[in-house]
Amino acid sequence: MLNRRTFLKQIGWSGAALSSAPVAIAQPNVPAEAGTRLTGRVVSAGKGLANVAVTDGYTVTKTDKNGAYQLTAATGAEFVYISLPSGYAFPHDNGTARFFQPITAKTGTVTANFTLDKLPVDDTRHQFVVWADTQMISKKDAEQLKAESAPDLHELVATYPAGSLFHGIGCGDLVWDHFDLYADYKEAIGSTGIPFFNVIGNHDLDLDARTDDYSARTFKQQFGPTYYSFNRGQVHYVMLDDVFFIGTAKKYIGYLTENQLHWLEQDLALVKPGSTVVVSLHIPTQTGHARRNKLKDDELGGSVSNRNQLYQLLKPFKTHIMSGHTHVNEKWEADNVIEHVHGTVCGAWWTGPICSDGTPSGYGVYEVDGGDIRWYYKSTGKPRTHQVRIYEKGRVKEAPDQLAVNVWNWDPKWKIEWLEDGVLKGQLAPQVALDPWAVELYAGPQLPKKHKFVDPTLTDHLFFISPSANAREITVRATDRFGTVYTERMPLV
Incomplete structure (x- = not known):
């Protein structure tokens, strides 16, 4: 097994009807041959639903006024699936979204019908969460996910009004190469009480595959297609596979295949320009890693090489991109796009309570x-x-006379102010630095004990305060872009 610290340097970063009732995940991998015909209906309460997008992952069509569709499957297609329409419940199998059916014959006609349940409430307002990198390598990790992370989400959902609509996005690296732990992941999301849509990550790949084309076979058996879309309220959600396996164990690049971009072009053609689109993928399209570390180029495994082609397709929309992979929390924003790179559920690979940039798990x-x-x-x-x-x-050895402040969800539209003994002293500017707690937990060849490859990483969301000699208390007041104020105090005596 390739040493992970070395690897990080090399590659960049460390036919039945479908309803909301639980159903078994069928085994795919019966790829269609030329001429295979896909037919069926999308219905709710016995009535056909018109204009529902149906795809084999290559071509997108729509149902007619009776909810019927027909499609000639592309050679190699493994699934027929729908872009779940707004106003309907998300079908799921104990938390795992179920919007697809495997193609069950290589030739001839395959019939796949989809039955949806109308929501009892308007879905214009809803919530979702992004779980990045649950990344379990052992049963001990899995038990922590089930005992801490899943109950935390379940409790959060309970704080919202009864009947609130929630869904989850599992943003890749659901496990850490140990596919037997998918059962634990599914148990965890099932216990949260909300349906999850899942994205493939680099640690969800079949490492014995000879090419990228076959590297997702286990993921597909567990979760279905690796790229797809769905709708809730006025938002169109897209899930993509941007992990391109290069045929050697544990090596990959961030890259979107032509098949996906061709499919996405058709998918987005059915979305009204000006709409909000949420795109989820594992590897960020871009980050501040190269800038913070003064590197000339982005690392191939740390960002999407052909991201500009994706941005071009997204130009007509207001776009939020959801990603993980880096185990740090950051955001960037330009033109019509904001990308949310998420701190992780596992923190620094289940070694401590924070990520390598000081962001809490x-x-x-x-x-x-x-x-x-x-x-x-x-x-x-x-x-x-x-x-x-x-x-x-x-705590920061390089600045012994200063207090350090970590505001992990900061972006440039936040306002960070500090007060000394109740007197406003001004605003703070971010500095690129290492979080001191992350240094204490993860710096050095012997730390952390569990996974020694973990190191602290530079972040943009640290701030520094130089108090007066006789100051008694420092207050930090952080106002996010929505006007919500968070206050933290530290006594100095």
Whole structure:
């Protein structure tokens, strides 16, 4: 097995009807041959649903006024699936979204019908969460996911009004190459009480595959297609596979295949320009890693090489991109796109309570109202107001006379102010630095004990305060882009 610390340097970063009743995940991998015909209907309460997008992953068509569709499957197609329409419940098997059916014959006609249940409430307002990198390598990791992370999400959902609509996005690296732990992942998401749509990550690949084409066979058996879309309210959700396996164990690049981009072009053609589109993928399309580390180029395994082609397709829309992979929390925004790179559920690979940039282990929470989205970061085991951490003088060895402040969900539209003994002293500017707690937990060849490859990483969301000699208390007031104020205090005496 390739040493992970070395690897990080090399590659970049460390026919039945479908309903909401539980059903077994069928085995795919019966790829269609030329001429295979796909037919069926999409219905609700016995009535056909018109204009529902249906695809084999290559071609997108729509149901007619009776809810019927027909499609000639592309050679190699493994599934027929729908883009779940707004206003209907998400079918799932104990939390695992179920919007597809495997193609059951290589030739002839395959009939796949889909039955949906009408929602009893309007879905214009809804919520979703992004779980990045649950990444379990052992039963001990899996038990921690089930005992801490899943109950935390279940409790969060319970704080919202009864009947609130929630769904989850599993943003890749659901396990850490140990496919037997998918059962634990499914048990965890099933216990949260909300349906999850899942994305493939680099640690969800079949490493014995000879090419990328066959590297997702186990993931597909567990979760279905690796790229697809669905709708809720006024938002169109797209899930993509941007992990391109290069045929050597544990080596990959961030890349979107032509098949996906061709499919996405057709999928987005059915979405009204100006709509909000949420795109989820595992490897970020881009990050600040190269800038923070003064590198000339992005690393191939750390961002999407052909991201500009994706951005071109997304130009007509208001786009949020959801990603993980890096085990740090950051955001960038340009033109019509904002990307949310998430801190992870597993923190620094289940070695401690924080990620390598000091972000607590946790997940993103998104509140949707029409086409508008608000968000916050939920730290596992902490209240939603936990958004700021202050470090006393001396914790940062390079700045022994200063206090350090980590505001992990910061972006440039936040305002970070500090007060000394109740008197406003001004705003703070972010600095690129290492989180001191992450240094204490992860720096050095012998730390952390569980996974020694983990190192602290530079972040943009650290701030520094130089208090007066006689100051008695420092207050940090962080106001996010939505006007929510988070306050943290530290006594100095």
